[in-house]
Amino acid sequence: xxxxxxxxVRYAETDQMKVVHHSVYPVWFEAARTDYMEKAGYPYARxxxxxxxxxxxRLECSFMEGAKYGDTILVKASIKKLSPVRIEINYKAHxxxxxxxxxxxxxxxxxxxxxxxxxxxxxxxPDLYKLLESGLEK
Amino acid sequence: xxxxxxxxVRYAETDQMKVVHHSVYPVWFEAARTDYMEKAGYPYARxxxxxxxxxxxRLECSFMEGAKYGDTILVKASIKKLSPVRIEINYKAHxxxxxxxxxxxxxxxxxxxxxxxxxxxxxxxPDLYKLLESGLEK
Amino acid sequence: xxxxxxxxVRYAETDQMKVVHHSVYPVWFEAARTDYMEKAGYPYARxxxxxxxxxxxRLECSFMEGAKYGDTILVKASIKKLSPVRIEINYKAHxxxxxxxxxxxxxxxxxxxxxxxxxxxxxxxPDLYKLLESGLEK
Amino acid sequence: xxxxxxxxVRYAETDQMKVVHHSVYPVWFEAARTDYMEKAGYPYARxxxxxxxxxxxRLECSFMEGAKYGDTILVKASIKKLSPVRIEINYKAHxxxxxxxxxxxxxxxxxxxxxxxxxxxxxxxPDLYKLLESGLEK
Numbered sequence: 001x002x003x004x005x006x007x008x009v010r011y012a013e014t015d016q017m018k019v020v021h022h023s024v025y026p027v028w029f030e031a032a033r034t035d036y037m038e039k040a041g042y043p044y045a046r047x048x049x050x051x052x053x054x055x056x057x058r059l060e061c062s063f064m065e066g067a068k069y070g071d072t073i074l075v076k077a078s079i080k081k082l083s084p085v086r087i088e089i090n091y092k093a094h095x096x097x098x099x100x101x102x103x104x105x106x107x108x109x110x111x112x113x114x115x116x117x118x119x120x121x122x123x124x125x126p127d128l129y130k131l132l133e134s135g136l137e138k
Numbered sequence: 139x140x141x142x143x144x145x146x147v148r149y150a151e152t153d154q155m156k157v158v159h160h161s162v163y164p165v166w167f168e169a170a171r172t173d174y175m176e177k178a179g180y181p182y183a184r185x186x187x188x189x190x191x192x193x194x195x196r197l198e199c200s201f202m203e204g205a206k207y208g209d210t211i212l213v214k215a216s217i218k219k220l221s222p223v224r225i226e227i228n229y230k231a232h233x234x235x236x237x238x239x240x241x242x243x244x245x246x247x248x249x250x251x252x253x254x255x256x257x258x259x260x261x262x263x264p265d266l267y268k269l270l271e272s273g274l275e276k
Numbered sequence: 277x278x279x280x281x282x283x284x285v286r287y288a289e290t291d292q293m294k295v296v297h298h299s300v301y302p303v304w305f306e307a308a309r310t311d312y313m314e315k316a317g318y319p320y321a322r323x324x325x326x327x328x329x330x331x332x333x334r335l336e337c338s339f340m341e342g343a344k345y346g347d348t349i350l351v352k353a354s355i356k357k358l359s360p361v362r363i364e365i366n367y368k369a370h371x372x373x374x375x376x377x378x379x380x381x382x383x384x385x386x387x388x389x390x391x392x393x394x395x396x397x398x399x400x401x402p403d404l405y406k407l408l409e410s411g412l413e414k
Numbered sequence: 415x416x417x418x419x420x421x422x423v424r425y426a427e428t429d430q431m432k433v434v435h436h437s438v439y440p441v442w443f444e445a446a447r448t449d450y451m452e453k454a455g456y457p458y459a460r461x462x463x464x465x466x467x468x469x470x471x472r473l474e475c476s477f478m479e480g481a482k483y484g485d486t487i488l489v490k491a492s493i494k495k496l497s498p499v500r501i502e503i504n505y506k507a508h509x510x511x512x513x514x515x516x517x518x519x520x521x522x523x524x525x526x527x528x529x530x531x532x533x534x535x536x537x538x539x540p541d542l543y544k545l546l547e548s549g550l551e552k
Contacts, residue, residue: 008307008310008311010303010306010307010310011153011154011159011306011310011320012153012159012161012302012303012306014153014154015149015150015152015153015154016149016152016153016154016156016207016462017467017469017530018154019469019530021149021150022440022469022470022473023150023437023438023440023441023444024437026288026436026437026440027286027288027437030286030287030288030437031284031286034284034286034287035284043346044287044345044346045344045345045346046346048345048430053431055431055433055436055477055480056436056477057476057477058474058475058476058477059436059473059474059475059477060472060473060474060475061472061473061474062471062472063469063470063471063472063473066469066530068321069154069320069321069324070319070320070321070322116431116433116480146445146448146449148441148444148445148448149444149448149458150440150441150444154324155329155331155392157331157392160302160331160332160335161299161300161302161303161306162299164298164299164302164426165299165424165426168299168424168425168426169422169424172422172424172425173422181484182425182483182484183482183483183484184484186292186483191293193293193295193298193339193342194298194339195338195339196336196337196338196339197298197335197336197337197339198334198335198336198337199334199335199336200333200334201331201332201333201334201335204331204392206459207458207459207462208457208458208459208460254293254295254342287429287430287435288429288435288437290429290430291425291426291428291429291430292425292428292429292430292432292483294430297425297426299426345430
């Protein structure tokens with residue numbers, strides 16, 4: 001239902017260890033998050049236009065194997081936890097050619113207004129809250 | 139009077155050619171630009187607070203030799219041209235250890251308001267204009 | 277014959293002017309270059325495995341309008357000049373939704389070995405040279 | 415004894431939330447790691463020249479408050495755990511102007527050879543191991 005986000009490794013993303021630098025994975029996770037919301041029919045750009053931001057409060061990532069230039073990566077995002085004030089999202093990044101898991105991670109976000117003050121999403125955007133709730137991992 | 143900006147190469151800035159990726163130089167140029175304004179006593183963050191932005195309209199860069207992890211780089215920014223609607227800045231990036239020129243470049247910027255509409259800097263911020271004029275390359 | 281490379285703006289690519297930072301365009305150009313070679317049947321990752329590198333010697337870019345988060349960008353790469361020791365590539369980045377040209381640029385590259393010493397591509401990889409020649413802009 | 419690493423926020427590091435993008439903190443942590451080893455008299459560039467790499471196996475980061483353009487950040491790196499096959503490093507990033515803690519994190523690294531195979535650091539580089547051991551947090 002929610003196919004993975006396909007990412008082609010960029011040359012600029014490699015480092016002199018000849019693998020993708022670890023700081024790139026949070027950017028890929030974000031691309032998968034963006035894609036997830038796009039496919040769910042509520043693009044993140046629209047959420048921001050409604051005055052709601054989603055800053056990170058925590059990031060965790062475990063690295064199993066390096067992604068290389070020439071690789072295509074499949075990143076899967078899934079909602080792990082949801083509350084009116086925060087959301088927790090899981091990610092898995094696989095190498096497309098052989099399905100090997102390269103990295104997995106979690107991001108925790110607060111729901112805030114444009115001044116980065118915490119809001120109650122369930123009250124402020126009940127439709128969005130319901131939509132996210134329906135996507136919660138079983 | 140305006141000493142160079144010192145930059146220590148970051149591991150993340152290297153690519154699998156084992157040199158700094160070319161897309162990093164515009165970021166270093168910007169750091170030198172920021173430092174130049176800071177030293178001139180009119181920080182760019184203050185300019186933005188006054189509602190003035192400085193988006194790029196053009197970037198040029200020539201690469202002579204690669205910067206490497208472990209290198210310290212000296213970047214010199216100097217004002218090449220100034221008009222009420224635009225500014226042109228020159229950059230030279232040298233390796234500190236032996237003074238070798240690694241790259242040089244130019245950025246051209248428009249003076250705009252927060253909606254990215256062109257403004258006349260001489261009218262809107264005469265003090266800033268005068269300050270920049272005094273820094274023009276002879 | 278060589279359709280454009282489609283790029284979805286990443287949140288991390290924006291800056292506080294609420295447009296994509298100019299240093300990102302060289303990365304997009306590179307993605308288009310990678311895609312061009314992939315579609316031509318001679319992936320750049322393969323070129324590197326054969327011991328040939330393609331470092332930049334020059335970059336130029338003009339910025340007309342800012343790309344925004346939520347935009348999809350189409351980047352077209354085309355070979356402008358080719359010689360046994362260098363290659364010059366042109367890029368145009370359009371916003372997909374309305375076709376507006378956001379930026380255009382040029383990169384000039386040297387053909388080198390793994391130690392970044394200039395090589396003669398026509399001699400060292402005649403098949404690749406012929407392939408690139410056939411793609412030259414008319 | 416080991417003063418903090420001073421980092422000036424770069425414009426390119428901000429995003430459209432007008433704070434530094436979260437993917438930048440791992441890069442700052444790395445800069446602090448590099449600086450730590452430099453000050454300890456065993457630069458990381460030298461470690462790599464001896465054929466030893468230090469890829470990440472895990473990254474964690476908690477974000478308390480956003481860093482802004484115009485801020486100077488102090489990043490403190492300290493060794494939390496050390497074994498012959500891995501090292502764990504802690505980071506704290508404070509805003510220089512008022513000392514507020516913006517983020518803190520941990521990176522876990524494996525000691526490997528150039529093919530990213532695990533090595534025993536205590537055997538392969540006993541001097542480096544001893545040096546790191548002496549820096550362990552009490």
